[in-house]
Amino acid sequence: MPCRLPVTPALLLALTLLGACAHQPPVPAIPDAPLVLLGEQHDADEHQRLARDAVRRLAVQGRLAALVVEMADAGRDTRGLPPQASEAQVRERLVWNSDGWPWERYGPVVMAAVQAGVPVIGGNQPRAQMRASMQDSRLDQRLDAAALDAQRQAIERGHCGLLPDSQLPAMVRIQIARDLSLAHTATSALRPGQTVLLLAGSGHVRRDLGIPRHLDPALAQQARVVWMQAGGDPVPAGQADATWATPAVPGKDHCAQLREQMGQPARR
Template structure:
């Protein structure tokens, strides 16, 4: 673990509810404040390279302390695992075991370093995301609407509406929100199973988008009270949604501006 690089990556690490003390400015200091815990959920902005660097450094630091139990990735499907691979397995073997597809939208160059850091440490890497083949079933599963409170459900639906720039027909909002609910539930199930197998004294890390790790909307809502867990959200640039529930916020430089709505309109335009 390169502590100096961790300091450079993080402009500020602000621990919520801990204003009276100076925030930690390195990954080891961050872990000192959050450990011990059975699960550590790390949220990211997918296009911020410093966030994937944070994940890698956390994995390396936990491994160095002998605490890394497993790594769960949103970027691979539930049921996929490197559990049968040796610590010196090739990257090709790791990608095959995780079903990592180049066309899947998750660049290996971006996420390979954190995956391989876990593999090299001897810890298993597990896919946590809902497989694509189960998404249509989830869209029609109205029982998912009752899995979380009404307030959280409405916020999930609004996030779908805003995330698609108001381009989705209203009839698709609830079904699309159910996919998010099912994805959160799948990641929680994977996290719980990994923590059980890891045993006492170990920490399982979940890497996922910020929306999936927040306490009021995401994976934490599906975790049992018996599983201790902490949440870190990485944010690029100016603070967004201050007060959203997490145990720590790791700030990094702003990413170049992008017009996501223009990109989405282009993708959704009839061909």
């Protein structure tokens, strides 16, 4: 008589992971830590694939406590949804903004956790709170002077030098507030003996500027930062515990796109 194994979410995930690994490079080793911060480049498809595979691997191993994502607001989560929940149900529960975060890109990451019975938790600061954050000078004190200046420079570079100097302090405060929100959300999701996986843009996971600066010191020391590096882009020194190298993303002139969005004339 043939041996028949019970079909469980963990078994289905294991079979799915094995099938995926047969056609694609396997996800690198995932650090054993209570909190793993996975930094991505939003337009690098390989980064979302690796994030999906990391979710699956941790879930199969019984290590995944929760998936915290920058792509949904704090206060939104999939708790209570069954593993069989539809994508529409998941998007509704997370109040997913497909304009900002294309579902075809991030949906597989989210659904991998849901189908494993693991909660997906939004960690970003809600847009309704951003105006108050822009005016909250207390946020400036969350970083020392050097880190605050570095954050300012990073935001200035990220906006291609198109932001007026008068707007930079407010934009820095929003970034700090978002990192604080993600840090608080991840901390609240911790479970003994398991790992919270947090997926956010790589700028958010930097040890000198980002989420680690807003964690309890003991947790910050135990947390591990994984930087997904597209095409050899430089990783700031000392800001990651591991680097996952991926192919380069086809060249795009992000500054040209931003100038168009802001109604700025094209450079000649």
